[in-house]
Amino acid sequence: MVIHVENIQKSFGKQEVLKGIDLDFFEGQIYSILGPNGSGKTTFMKSILGLVKPNNGKIMVGGSDGMKDHEYRSNIGYVPQIARFPENLKVNEVIDLVTSIRKQPSFPQEFVELFQIESFLNQRLKNLSGGTRQKVNLVLALMFKSDILILDEPTTGLDPINTIRLKELLLQLKSEGKTIIVTTHILHLAEELSDDIIFLLEGHVKYHGSTDRLLKLSHTKNLEEAIAAILQGEIDSEEETPVVNIYNRKKNA
Template identity: 30%
Template structure:
């Protein structure tokens, strides 16, 4: 099992913010955790990567308990509030990771090329746009070729071009066998990116997760779509992509496919 979260519960003081989370990922894919702000996405990712202690349950990553620090050679986590140092260059940030993880320096040029940041690799981070910072953050978490990559709201606030770049890289990573778990408060952001969407609300997963819901092509039947809309309304996440016109389009599409 690549990821196994079993009955995970977490409280802050007396308040339960995770109320028994179960997640299983058996083969490399992109998984989304979608829920409104405050639903527990960050807490869940912090517990999964053992940055936060939790009160009940177990987490296994790549078949090992998450308390085994060795697995973090192959597991990366892009935190929502990750800090970059303005006076250092992008290269400095990546070199630091290579030094700590014992990776060859050749990985720096390789990953810079991959995320499209060669032209500003040697520039100081203080002048970076949000998109450039996000490229660097992404480079920092994929430089070790992780088998599991957790990303907290990686698409939030990105301009459309940067968002497309990010999506393409995530899809590439999946093709290469990386399991990506990405959180979002907005379903539109992760449309057609994931194989499976877990909805989180008030620290609990909604019973219905949606599979094959947002892959490159839609496979939804009209019944599925109605179910999806129900789930989305219950989860209280924005979903403008599934408006009335889309339903009509889906109906036509389904008919065409059955000819």
């Protein structure tokens, strides 16, 4: 196991965002974290990265205690949901800057070519289109060839061709044994990419398992319908399923 998360709780003021999350992440697997806006996906990812400090719980990353030892972060590639760039820098300047901060010997040529941003290297970040900024953001996260990748809405702004490029790259990295955790609201992408779906709702994991199992439980044909079924409480209440019928939860609790 690469990442072990136990009973993670996080509140912002009185708002309880994560109410006790237990999850294990293994190598060579892609996990999609799904859930409505504000369900705590980014907060959960930032907790693993050490960018948000949980109020309670335990996080182990590659054998290091994620709450104390922050060295492990250098082995995680992270694409934030909202990237904050030094806007006046040019693309090649920001790549050089990041390269000099972290131990990376060479220019990330393969990723620059993959996302076709060669012609933008001399442009200032503030002048880039949304999709091109996102490609720069992806190159900056991928260039270190980290064993763990945490990607928060990585397809935001990408056109269909680049979304396919990213998808193929992630499947390639998975086959090399990387652990990939991704959030997306594009359900067909989650369906095509993921070994496991993790559905967050109201601070809890409402479903964790394969897409196939979820489709079977919900008697649906695709993830979109299956998630509608979770939200409408239409999942079969098999005893072994961790899927909770949210509308009947109070009754059954």
